[in-house]
Amino acid sequence: MRRTVLGGCGAWPGAGQACSGYFVEHDGFRLLLDPGYATLPRLLALTAAERVDAVLVSHGHPDHCADLNPLLRARALGDAPPTPLPVHALPGALDAVLALDGRMLAGSYEVRDFDAGTAFAIGPFTVDTKLLPHFVPNAGIRLMADGEVFACTGDTGPSPDIVALARDADVFLAEATFPEQVLPEQDAPFLSTARQAGAYAAEAEVGRLVLAHLWPGVEPAAAEQSARATCTGRIDVATPGLTATLS
Structure with a gap:
């Protein structure tokens, strides 16, 4: 399994950056996870674009799904439009982004809803999910x-289910918006x-921690330093082009 970071910014992309987006490949299958702003x-x-086999979205905030629209445009308006793209998401999470072009993109995708807490298959992947606390319904994902x-x-906010989600993972991609304290405090x-x-990551005994969704302006070194106060394993920050072959 090979995972490539397309972007790691939270909320909006900083200059030369992109928001959440991860490209996961295994046995020739190409899965796009969370196509946020500027990831396409x-x-x-x-x-x-036509070689992407499926899309999986954790939740409906645009910094995790907005570039689904240009991806579908690139597929539907190309010289040889491919078969409809399977798009897996929580019910209703993609209504806003899929409404942007209405009928123009009709037939270019097939939404496959799932409920957080269920397991299902996408190509060669078994997908297990957990409902984690956020401002909107959000699914933690275990591939x-x-x-x-x-x-x-x-x-996600704090939850004991995060440890279960990450238990013994080769790579654990964790939201880390702020280094030490969530601001404003009511968002904690x-x-x-x-x-x-x-x-x-330390409690789940993961092989590698990757910090993602950093607030624009947060220095990656500051995030890494904060994580090292609680984790002695390998730590990286999700920056475009970072790759991990899981083995």
């Missing part, structure tokens, strides 16, 4: 293939810090 140009540097595990929180039930992500 980075995806197109890796593969053609498994050939004994390898990639876990991703989406965006719905977002996480790098320090918290490190603690979850």
Whole structure:
């Protein structure tokens, strides 16, 4: 299983950056996870739009799904439109982004709703999900293939289910919007810090922690330093082009 970071910014993309987006490949299958703002140009540097086999979205905030629209445009308006793209998401999560072009994109995608807490298959992947706390319904995602595990929180506040989601994962991609303290404080039930992500990674005994969804302006080094206060394992920050082959 190979995972490539397309972007790691939270809320909006900083200059030269992109929001959440991850490209996961296994046995020739190409899965796009959370196509947030500005991720499509980075995806197109890796593969053609029509070669994406499926999309999986953790929740409906646009920094996790907005570039589904230009991806579908690139597929539907190309010289040889491919078969409809399977798009897996929580019920209603993609209503707004799919409404942008109405009938023009009709037939270019097939929405496959899932409920957080269920398991299902996408190509060679077994997908297990957990409902994690956020401002809108959010599914933590655990991808498994050939004994390898990639876990991703989406965006989440504190929850004991995060450890279960990440348990023994080869790579754990964790939301870490702020280094030490969520601001404003009333948002603390719905977002996480790098320090918290490190603690979850240590308890879950993951192989590699990748900090994602950093607030624009947060220095990656500051996030990494905060995570190292609670985790002694390998830590990276989700920056465009970062890759991980899970083995």
